[in-house]
Amino acid sequence: MTDQPLLKVTNLKKYFPIKGGILGRPVGEVKAVDDVSFDVFEGEVLGIVGESGCGKSTTGKALLRLIEPTAGGVHFQGKDITTLGTDEMRKVRRDMQIIFQDPYASLNPRHNIGKILSEPLLVHGLAEKKERTEKVHEILRIVGLPPEAADRYPHQFSGGQRQRIGIARALIVRPKLIICDEPVSALDVSIQSQILNLMEDLQEEFGLTYVFIAHDLSVVKHISDRIAVMYLGKIVELADRDDLYDRPLHPYTESLMSAVPEPDPDVKKERIVLEGDVPSPSDPPPGCPFHNRCPYVMDVCREKVPALEAVHVNHYAACHLHTEEGGDADASINHLKGEKA
């Protein structure tokens, strides 16, 4: 790891307008991602975990500007990419790739695998025709598929094989960073572990950096170095993997982890079953977004939004249980920066 983060996200926001009435005027907004800041260092895996609607996928897509962020900065290798024009952005995307959740929907059914995999080379002008075929065969071998696969079409492959193709497509331009948006959640257990192992091997071989987005805590825990837990568009906790699992600070993290059923009848956990549902992101509760489900709710939680602050070294939590009175948002971000420097 170097001192300079590969990716630096500051106060990232994505608000989707809600349109209503016959004139389609905006009547409100969904705060899908609401003021999210984090760093990703070279060679690490940052896991982003949360339940549906927490904004983890929107965050992932906003990092690549596949969804245009409403506000905030995304610095990749020290350069703010949110202000780049289309051509410049395309160049940057050579170094930032994405793997999608659904290996069925993310491959064009009318193109054979050879065409799907040579497309990124073509777009980035990386190889001549002959060389492209070689590169396609090479990448297929790397992800564990036979070279004949290049002549076949997506429907001829199983889910796991398609996910390998998705990985190959991201990898063929030799990126530095890959955003993995739920890459194994559509796969069967026995295939899931194959893909996770492949991703770990590739990370080592090519020195990749991953932002790994998933809802499955055991998968995220397995692959990540650091983990960010999201709830209603905000990061509520960010820490090293082991630290997070051994000493969760945020009540949401705690309950989320206790809710995961263990495949072992001897592991008896204190289960914290949360009441109610995740509130709608279009109408989040005032104060802490988690306060209406939190078992430790205090008066201050209903009024004031807790900021993400360092509670221990490299362990951040946004919870009034762990803040001193009067810690404001600016101070905490400075804190965050200070800690990393």
Added chain:
Amino acid sequence: MTEPVLNVEGLRTHFFTDAGEIPAVDDVSFYINEGEVLGIVGESGCGKSVTSLSVMGLVPNPPGKIIGGTIDFRHSGGKVEDLRRVSGRRMRQIRGNQMAMIFQEPMTSLDPLYKIGYQITEGLRRHTKMNKKEAHRKAVDMLKIVGIPRAEQVATEYPHQLSGGMRQRVMIAMAMACDPELLIADEPTTALDVTIQAQILELMKKLNKEKGTALMLITHDLGVVAEMCDRVVVMYAGKVVEEGDVRTILKHPKHPYTQGLIRSLPKMSEREERLYSIPGTVPKPGSIKDGCRFAARCPHTFDRCVEETPELLPLAEGHACRCFLYDSLEGGGAHDRSTTAEGH
């Protein structure tokens, strides 16, 4: 002495498609005792959902057809009926009344055009002599039992007004309304978030304990199995490969597939450097005719595995496994025992 509520013997459900005959469920036998929770575990395409649809008499025909076996259902009075042989009319009396089912997708299994209350009363009015008012009251009561706040109001709302977890609660309320003896739940929490999953599992456990409803839980999630089940049946490519009580299956699995499946899961309470993985992919149903269906992916394969089809061998009280590795240990008695386990 408990007798099985459901006893399935040698069930075969095949699909007749343009690509040929596909044996989705191939000679499957299992039973569920009164008040018991049985888990049916396997990956996509192993036949676990088709098994449950066969029991409910809901296999789409054509292309699907049950071509063999018996499905004995025991009513609370003690009368046993083979559901394969009853008329469509009789089946409709049983289904939703003595036997009910919850599906994976609460979004698609509720009718978007009818109010929640109406959808629950539909079954009640069909199966009981309740009038509209009584049925409505019962529906509201059911909503309260499954933990829906503002039950009165929710009964007058439409499915789209509820969240995924709430819809699954409504499904459970609907299924439990007529006090069935057997509840089949097909991946009931797969579409839900973990914190909501915990709520729904808690609820199903409570209903199972309080009402003594036998539960057949179909899932791919071994964590859910550990949490909920008394006994487990593991399926692979249309066949039962292992069966036993939950502790035996999860702690001391015998079949190489069960072993591989458990080892390939990342676990919250352990730190593993590298995950075990089963090589290859799940075979297409019907693609393997002779030999063990797991042979191509098994780390212990020997000649016999590809030549002969293994039988389900009893290993201990209530524990059986379909693998030749344990056949030699059995000595001469193996053949006799395996025939008893298979049934006729």
